[in-house]
C-alpha cells in the first residue's frame with residue numbers, strides 16, 4: 001500500500017494546495033499508494049477533502065505533481081478520469097427519481113455508451129445490494145442506502161481508483177458496518193481511498209493508513225506500525241470521579257469508563273500518569289489519539305517516532 005507495497009499506482013510528489021491565504025495541504029505531501037483499501041484519517045480541517053478533490057482532478061495542486069500510473073494528472077487528467085470513481089462528502093440525489101433512473105442519468109452524464117447503460121446500472125445496483133429496490137423513489141431511501149447509491153454511481157465506469165470522502169457520516173452503526181463490508185468487497189484490484197475521522201471505519205479493512213493533521217502527513221504506514229508506535233505509551237489508570245476533570249486537562253485521555261464510584265481511564269503518554277497506573281496494550285484508536293496529540297505538540301507537526 002504505502003511505502004512498502006508495490007506496484008505504485010498513485011504517487012504524490014511534494015504536493016501542496018492553498019485556498020487563498022492559508023495552506024490547506026502543505027508542501028510536504030509525499031505518498032505512494034498501490035491497490036487495496038487505504039484509510040485516510042484526520043481530524044476536521046486536516047485537509048482530507050482537499051486532497052481527495054485534487055485526486056478527483058477537481059482541484060489542481062498549487063505545487064508538486066500527482067501521478068497516476070506514471071502520468072501527471074494535471075497535464076493529462078483524462079488518463080485518471082477514465083478510471084476514477086468519486087463519492088464526494090456532499091453527495092446529493094434527485095429524490096423524485098428511482099435509483100435506476102438516477103444512475104442511468106449519471107451514466108449519460110459520464111458518457112457511458114447508451115447501449116451498455118441499462119445492464120451496467122443493474123450490475124452496479126446489484127454490487128451495492130440495491131437491485132431489489134431499484135425502482136423505488138430515492139426520497140424513501142435511508143442514509144445508508146443513499147450512500148450505497150453514491151458508491152454505485154462511482155462504480156459505473158468500473159474504476160481502478162475509488163475515492164470515497166467521509167461516507168459514514170450520519171449513518172447508524174448497522175449501516176456503517178454494512179458500508180464497510182461493501183468497500184472491502186469492492187477493493188480487490190482497485191485502490192480504494194477512504195477518508196474518515198472515525199478510526200473504526202478503517203480498523204478492520206485498511207491495509208494502509210495515511211494520517212493528515214493540519215495539512216501534513218503525520219503518519220504513513222500499516223495499522224500495525226501505528227499501534228507499535230504507541231506501545232509503551234498506554235496506561236490504564238483508575239481514579240475517583242472528582243479527579244476526572246484534572247486528568248483530562250493534564251493528560252491525553254483516549255477512553256474513560258465510569259465503574260461504580262471510580263473511573264477507569266486509558267491515558268497516553270511517555271510516563272505513567274499517576275500512582276496505580278498500569279501499562280496497557282494500545283488499540284488503534286489509542287495509537288491514533290496519541291499520534292495526533294504528539295503531532296500537535298511538535299513544532300513541525302511531525303512526531304519524531306513516525307516521521
Ligand SMILES: Nc1ncnc2c1ncn2[C@@H]1O[C@H](COP(=O)(O)OP(=O)(O)OP(=O)(O)O)[C@@H](O)[C@H]1O
Nearest residue numbers: 019023024042043044045046047048049050051197
Ligand atoms: N472552499 C474553501 N475555502 C477556503 N478554505 C477552505 C475551503 N475548503 C476547506 N478549506 C480549509 O482548508 C482546510 C482543510 O479543509 P478540508 O475540508 O480539506 O479538511 P477535512 O480534513 O476534509 O475536514 P472535514 O473532516 O471537516 O471535512 C481547513 O482549514 C478548511 O477550513
